[in-house]
Amino acid sequence: MPEGPADLIETEYEIGQDNIQTRIGPFGVDIHNPVFMVSGLTIIAFVVFTLALQSEAEAIFGWLRPAITSTFDWFFLGAANLFVLLCLVLIVTPLGSVRLGGRDATPDYSYSGWFAMLFAAGMGIGLMFFGVSEPISHYSSSVAEGAGSPDSWAPLAGAPGDPAEARRLGMAATIFHWGLHPWAIYAVVALALALFSYNKGLPLSFRSIFYPVFGERVWGWTGHVIDVLAVFATLFGLATSLGFGAEQANAGLNHLFGLPVTDASKVLLITGITAIALISVVAGLDAGVKRLSEINMILAALLLLFIVAVGPTVAILTGFVNNLIAYAEYLPALSNPFGRDDANFSQGWTSFYWAWWISWSPFVGMFIARVSRGRTVREFMICVLLIPSIVSVFWMTAFGGTAISQIVNDGYQAVVDASLELKLFVMLEALPLAAITSFIGITLVIVFFVTSSDSGSLVIDTITAGGKVDAPVPQRVFWAVFEGLVAIALLLGGGLGALQAAAVSTGLPFTIVLLLGCYALIKGLRAEPR
Template sequence: MADISAEPDVPNEIETDYEIGQDNITTQIGPVGVDIHNPVFLISGLSIVAFVFLTLTFQEGAAEIFNGMRNWLTATFDWFFLSAANLFVLFCLALVVLPWGNVRLGGPDATPDFSYPGWFAMLFAAGMGIGLMFYGVSEPISHFSSAMGGTAAEGGARTDWAPLGAAAGDAETATSLGMAATIFHWGLHPWAIYAVVALALALFSYNKGLPLTIRSAFYPILGDRVWGWWGHIIDTLAVFATLFGLATSLGFGAEQANAGLEFLFGIPNGDMSKVLLILAITAVATVSVLAGLDGGVKRLSELNMGLAFLLLVFVFLVGSPIFLLTTFADSLVSYVSYLPALSNPFGREDVNFSQGWTAFYWAWWISWSPFVGMFIARVSRGRTVREFVICVLLIPSMVCVLWMTVFGGTAIAQVQAGMTDVADAALELRLFVMLSELPLAGITSFIGIVLVIVFFVTSSDSGSLVIDTITAGGKVDAPMPQRVFWCIFEGLVAIALLLGGGLASLQAMAVSTGFPFTIVLLALMVAIAIGLRDERRGVC
């Protein structure tokens, strides 16, 4: 992952009416130089502390509340999540063809900070994470199994694929459906969500000279009120969404790492083991925070990207290369073919898929969007809007498709060859079961555990930076103790959710915080349109 700790390189000559009133949104306190955006930091910080305390104190009641909340939101508002995600894709495609696409992030004379290979590599880094490790095998197998008329072990109860014209028991169709449904969740829609947030942050920071925080994008709509309580609410929602979205990923990582340690070394897979694992990894992430971006997360990210690439190549070569190449091409065709039915928000019969999978995914991506969006914005100065949108949508999407095809396709080939263990295993265990059928299983499984743990560390480190940037009013050089605070509480929130209901609770909080932030993203599209219109007109 690239270094995103430096201040945005905004030209000094950019002075606009957008900057009026922004000087009063941070507060410096005490000799330690605590530099906080007072209402946002205090409200979000105290709320998170209270959440952790109450969830750990009333675990059984919390689990019941979380499960009920998730089921109600996904059942009631699945159409809302699907419709919003469709709008994000259409908005991004419109920017590609409209004259607004000629606007350059940073101004007409701005030049890209990174070459194409370097920029693509960083977009690739943004697309990799705990989610790909957790779902790379488990999701394609879940959809394949349900399309075959069977039942997947965890979270993949039989899905009614009739709206997509599936014939139960047809392995070829089931493979196409399984991969198309997986690509749907990891392709254009999530990256359009990230692109909207990233574009808003980049446009209003680089072109308008505003702080690098979500509230800045709403200046065209709210005016100076963004520096008041309207802005406080927007940034607080961004903090909650980012923190719980990150905690969801950290919880998934803990589940999978613990499952892998049990599978490989016989270490018990229980709540105590998961808590100790999260505490240990959070401690490492805290050390990484103290070491700084260059000494900590940057080196860990480079290590992880190298290991991930080696594991990808290894699975491709020793698996079924011809089958995987064919599956990759067929999956893209199937994705395009099934996309209208998969993205249809109304009249769905496949409620397990639309509510249990898609609605959760879109809420999860939306809750992650401030985190990933800020990263993408920091590395994209100097690109035109058209260039930005095309690359942000296509480059990471293709990486995700490649990863899912190699890992998920290999698992599907194993099932078709009669190796049914991977389909019967729990979601968090499927990666290791798939690897156990390949050569050097002990080594590759250990590498898989290392990847999950290091993704855990880098996500926690980078996530604490993003949250601290928001709570410091857009500053990215806030004092170290604040980042340490958020790093520690990210781990504590993940522990609280795991003990308060496990994976269902993790998903519940991602959906619950993603729902209100979806409204924020819908309004962001309006703000971006106004900002781009003003840029084209030369209006400050």
């Protein structure tokens, strides 16, 4: 059989892989020069600087996020739209029949185990933090501002004070941020990593995606820069989520048990949860991450079913369909990257979200790739893009819809007045068994925290070990520890604003990398037998 494009990639990789230099260093660390050294030393320097000069760091972070989102909002929105379109095209074209791992590959995990790991790694902390707070924020903004306000997204809405339309648009805007667009970002990265690793025989490293573009240069400094950027994006995107989780866990523990909401409490929480994550990291993917993910999925499903059962059940079930219709109706306006006059929404919400998802994409994408061997591209895209989006819609409808119903029907103002991290627990307080469900909510945040931390450690470990999936345990421990330290440094150096600035600043350059990766992905898929 004549040599095809896929064979060519594998053959040339056999020549180029010697340029990826790894060696066992002190304390059993599998050093991939220079990726491990550059990224590791830079992260250490960042932590030291932020902790030593907290006021200066706070000023920098306070300027950084609005500067980036106000300047590049059109770029983030346009890029995210392209990722969604690419995913939908792959579902309906013949390229969807390509199987990850080759034509005879079989899945490594059942659907239940696969879905559990997808959700636990992908959006767990975010759904807990924003499930109540974001729908209320958008609803309240629309009711208060109405049409024509430059500081809200209300130009898309009807007249001020229209609760019905405000509810529809509030849920549509929330779903926009947690539906197709973020999962498309994850899906593109995960598919590209899986394709070039399982089908082309390249290392499970971000540089491998760009072999069709740069050729042998991916084994040199071009590839080093790509992998270092992937490490930074993963670490800071993950630190943002860990910071949100620490804020919400602290608020919940204060609400239930009176634990003070202080920087010291948050640092202790991050330290304790990082210690738990270390145990899971040492146990490995199947024994640690998979088991914790499945436990968390069961707890999340129970809490969701409880909300549906004791909350406004009919409104939730009918609202699910109505919210999907509203999402489809408002999607063109919400995703339009040009001519926006809703600065707070497009820059303060959407641009930050897309940058956050993009900074998370190396982490979530590589994790999804590691557990997705044996799936066809079409099966992969449907499961990673459409099914999680639908579940996210139902989650937001149940939690956010219940909170809005409490406001509209019961005049429950406390949930409006509560801080973002406390809104979930205040909403639960108005329902039966509040102490139990709030405790489950805190447990979910903590376990999502753990699964995100240990999953992220495994991913960064793989990148800095040159694509090896079985790098030494001390290296995993190193990255797990520094994930916690970065989250602590950012919280102390500016709070949630600093966390968001870190995600945005790494998301911007990585958006360019992902757009180039889309071209490489299409080129790689076209070379595959179908």
